[in-house]
Amino acid sequence: MSDTYVIGIDLGGTETKGALVDRNLKIMTNDVCATPAKAGPDVVIAEMGNMFDRLAKGRSIAAVGIGCPGPLSPSRGIVFNLPNMPGWKNVALRDRFAECVSRPVVIENDANAAAYGEYRGGGWDVDGDMVLLTLGTGVGSGTIINGRVFGGTFETASEWGHVIVQPDGPACGCGQRGCLEAYASANAVAERVRLAVNSGTESSLAENVRRGETITSRDVEKAMRGGDALAERVWDEACRYLGLACVAIQHAINPRYVLLGGGMSAAGAILVERVRRHYDGQRWHMFDDAPTIELARLGNTAGVIGAAALAWDLAARPQ
Ligand SMILES: [Zn+2]
Structure with missing residues (x-):
């Protein structure tokens, strides 16, 4: 049985990542291809089938896990809609891909898959409950309760990015x-600096904004490290709201860890230490049930590792 593997796939709007993964969740081989997003689901599924063939190369594959942007239903195997990908309306991705590769398939929301990847493969000292927040285009998140992805009644739970932290705040x-x-998404941090410059606030990034250049959260981080007051205010605000969300997470879930991942987490200490400080300043202290806030460990492989872990779970279930 030691030569049996699973395949984890992380389907994204621009690229699709895949990996051949062993029982210890070690990645044996990686694969990546551009997602033919504009070509519709038939072509995307066929392309994922080609990726399966490249990774499997005739090896014994027990199951396949797919992480996919939502909204979707893991229990029914249906993707309801994929933003920016035409033709993805109520696509039975699980069953169609299972037919394509003749293996059992499980699908999961990509952020949930990433959270499960960190939980199972991140080497954390945890047995039960963990939350991952990914700071990228948006704020993605996944919640693990009792060692399982928490989905809720409509399988759309754990949208911590859409918890309202400021009534009547920005749209x-x-x-x-x-x-x-x-x-607090990477995009929001950049956008808030751009808007402030456009309404007259001085900043070392003002020239770039006026020239119509795209500002990223990395630019904001650099400007802040260079002492820029606007960048400092926007970055600190993002960390304060993340701290506030951690208080909500503490009281709702009571996890051992809250992990910060996604592109913006590359900032490292200047992100996580600020979030911790704001969190600590806002939470209760009458009882010490605080989660530990850390940077995520698996980077952009969390999704494929989580999808692979779900595939192993599926393979272990009686068919
Ligand atoms: Zn929202």
């Missing part, structure tokens, strides 16, 4: 106002 892409995501 969020989801239609609400004042979501965590509207302050």
Whole structure:
């Protein structure tokens, strides 16, 4: 049995990552391809099938796990909708891919898969409960309760990015106002600097904004390290709202860890230490049930490792 593997796939809007993974969740081989997003689900699924063949190369594959942007239903295997990918309306991804590769398939929301990847493969000293927040285009998140991905009644739970942290705050892409995501995603941090410059606030990034250049959270981080007051304010605000979200997470879930991942987490200590400080300044101290806030460990492989771990779970279940 030692020569049996699973394949984990992380389907994204621009690229699709895949990995051949052993029982210890060690990645044996990686694969990546551009997602033919505009070509519709048939072509995307066929392309994932080609990736399966490249990774499997005739080896024994027990199951496949796919992490995919939502909304989707893991229990029914259906993707309801994929933002920016035409044709993805109620696609039975699980069953169609199972037919394509003749293996059992499990699908999961990509952020949930990443959280499960950190939980199972990140080497954390944890037995039960963990939350991952990924700071990228948006604020993605996954919640692990009792060692399993928590989905809720409609399988859309754990949208910590859309918890409202400021009533009547800035509009969020989801239609609400004042979501965590509207302050603390990598995109939001950059956008808030751009808006402030456009309304007359001085900043070392002002020239770049006026020239119409794209500002990233990395630019904001660099400007802040260089002493820029606007960058400092926007970055600190993001960390304060993340700290506030950690208080909500503490009281709702009571996890051992809250992990910060995604592109913005590359900032390292200047992110995690600030979030900890704001969290500590806002939480209760009458009882010490505080989660430990850490940087995530698996980077952009968390998704494929989590998908692979879900595939192993599926393979272990009686069919
Ligand atoms: Zn929102």
